[in-house]
Amino acid sequence: MRLNEIMIKDVITSTPGTTIKTALTIMEEKRIRHLPIVNELDEIIGIVSDRDLRDASPSRFEKDCNQHLEKPIKNVMITDVLTAFPNDFVEEASNIMTENQISCLPIEDDGKLIGIITETDLLHTLVKLTGADLPSSRLEVEVDNKSGMLASVAQIIKEHHLNIHSALVYPSFKDDKKVLVFRIQAMNIRPVTEAIKKQGYKVVWPTNLEMKV
Amino acid sequence: MKKDAAYIFSPEQLTYKFSEEHPFNQKRLLLTHDLLHKVSALDSNQIFPARKATDEELKLVHDKDYVEAVKKASEGYNPSSYKTTYGIGTDDTPSFLKMHDAAAWLVGGTLAAVDLVFEHGYKHALNLGGGLHHGFRGKASGFCVYNDSSIAIEYMRRKYKAKVLYVDTDAHHGDGVQWAFYNDPNVCTLSLHESGRFLFPGTGHVNERGHGEGSGYSFNVPLEAFTEDDSFLESYEKSFREVVEYFRPDVIITQNGADAHYYDPLTHLCGTMKTYHYIPKLAHELAHQYCEGRWIAVGGGGYDIWRVVPRAWAAIWLEMTGKTSVTKNPIPESWLQRWSKEAPVDLPIHWYDEENFYPEIPRKQEITKKNERTVLKSLKPIYDTENENKMQL
Incomplete structure (x- = not known):
């Protein structure tokens, strides 16, 4: 089974100038934990996880320090993004994810973001592969x-x-x-x-x- | 005569027969019928004929091309493509002559039961020929061609605008009925079954909770293999009581597959007759408490047709008619005599099984604990709603 058969094609993305606050809202509303950042050519230039954004948020005990939330996410995004290709095997992708201890992989075609898979998708695939x-x-x-x-x-x-x-x-x-x-x-x-x-x-x-x- | 309960039976229901060797054997209906007769619990004025469901009624749930395929297969036309497209002609569900008619009679039995309850003032009605819960809209599966319960539920929805609670205690997951109403908030399904990790059809996880508007109206309690009476009944009682209180139906339909018994050759649950006396007892109580008595019961699986099914199914009728005291006596000699020659096993002489008739099950505690957790997980949305309501107060 190849990634293009199981990947999510309708990827929710953001741009480097988006504020941390907006990104947090998007992730909360869409119930996702990873947000790939693309440039105007749809190329992947970074990724943020909900944890990265929470690290950048003020503690709940310091209510008055909200100015950080207005900063753009390019300040906190990870730029050396691990990606996969649509024709990679599912097991290969699972291996990359466990080896690098990451829980999602953006999928690129010719540098452009075309899909994403997460742990959840892989577990669904396992259920499918076992015919259950x-x-x-x-x-x-x-x-x-x-x-x-x-x-x-x-x-x-x-x-x-x-x-x-x-x-x-x-x-x-x-x-x-x-x-x-x-x-x-x-x-x-x-x-x-x-x-x-x-x-x-x-x-x-x-x-x-x-x-x- | 008070109109308490109606018993549906027609000889045509016996024609639903795949082959001599097939485990699904409607002789169960005769054995049960005869047992009730021999204990004088079934009067002829309580017996009502089934009818043959019309094509329109079948199509309340089933796809047109599927019904056509079943008809063709009934006449001997059975290309190998039917196996994959319609599930007909497989080892589980081979085709046989007049299959369409036989299956339509089983459906008609359940529809007759519905009409007796909604139009003729009966409180309860029993169609042991029904309960074919694996039938899908467009596909036969697991010995089931047409899904009488799904059709009856849709029929009740349209004709009587009733809110329906479906409770399935067959050892196999009630997948056909669940998927048919997965998006429907007016039909709530509750299925207790041996976990899909071990048993066909494999589905019925706690997280199958319904979809869209129907989200929150599908409940599943997958039990561990080798679950025994106490844990089974505890799970059944807790989930049934919680779900009925939460959903508040107008009518309850119970599927009474009798294959969770230790003797059943197809499953790995370890129930005894204790379970089969209590299942209808609770359904009866809750039907009176929530639905002015409206309770329709159907049969289902059950593959030890000599030792388990007749006693288990007779117990439903005894409960419906308030004649459970009969079970204090032994099984009548006349019934044993009539069937013992034919039976390949020793027939039971009491209504309940003897103590410790099967070897002790290892891991009993672990199984019980796991089942308790499964019930809590399955009912979580109900508990969450209750907590929210409390917060608002």
Whole structure:
């Protein structure tokens, strides 16, 4: 999945001359935490977060020092902005964000701002990638850590004519094992579960069916 | 005869049958009917026929092209594109001959129940053939073709201008009904179910709260796998009481899927019959307290058709008609005799399950705590409104 599929295209921006006070109001009203600053060519020249602006605001105990709020945001904005490109992979962007401990990435095309993604968008994407937003059942299988396992289990699912919404493969805490997690478009996954067990795989979920006498 | 309760049944409702092996089995209706008969709790003058819903009624909720596709599939036309476009022909919801008619009869049963309550002076009405809560506007899903509850709710909205509270205690999330009224502030949905992390359909998170004008009128209580009676009932009682007080409906419609029982093969909740006696009891009480008694109950899931569903569904009718004292006696010998040969399991001999009939569940405390938190989270908007109102006073 690439960023241009999940990015927000309708970006709320500001200009360097905007006052801190106005910027705070915009962020509060639009319920956003990051405000990219662009020049007249729509090029990204800076960014401010709600925290940057609050750092520049007077303490609530000093009510009379409001003159700072009238200063332009170019005085407080961060200018070495990390950006991403529309064809970057989602996982690459997530990596940049965690490595640099930032929670949003403006997206540029030829220097111009065309979109933005935030932590929230990435979490939504995670929900989507795991298929949990569509009617489906969870099936979790532990397999040996060797080639062909995903295909073999998927083959059994195919033989039951079931559609897979999503599939995740991840390392188990045991070195010699891997875990496959499927979201399958079916309410009754008992028959396929039984078939997978019969072929010797360990089904982690649905569990405890055998507990039911 | 006082017009307390009406029982809807027509043999056509038994024709909703995917295949011999399919877990959705309407023999449940016969077993329940017969059990009530054998305890002398069902008079013939309390039984009313269902009817076949008209196309216009189906289209109160469903898309025209979907209804047409179901009709074609009923006649054996079932291209593979129907699977993806309409959800018909899948393993869950395979097509069968006269599927449209059978599904329309289930819908008509719930509509008949509505009319008996709103036009013929009955306080309560029960259509155990209904409760197909996974049906979407344009797609079949999870054993459900037409969504009788959604259609009945829309019908009540238009015909009687009623404010409707829908309460769903099926182990699966009531997604079809929720999405159908997600934007509607006059229909409030409350669903308790096994969390989507574990079970189909995967939705039903606390943060699904409605949208636009309907924001704040959708409530979800996703319960942990292996939740037992006490925690289930505590969650049910608290959320139902809070939501009904907040929404103040004109009528309550309850979906009574009986698949949260320990014996149910498709889910991982650990309820017992205690839960199924209390669910209708509270609904009955609150219908009288808030809606002058107007309460429509439908069936739903329930895949242990021998040991769980007949007792659970009969309990709804016994509650509606004030005959719960029947449950102090054992299950009648005549019912056991009639069905025991056919049943692949030992039939239950009492209305309640025996103590400790299933192994102890580990992590019980953790499950209970987590469910308590989920209920609080789900009801947060109500508590917030209450606090605001207090501040204004």
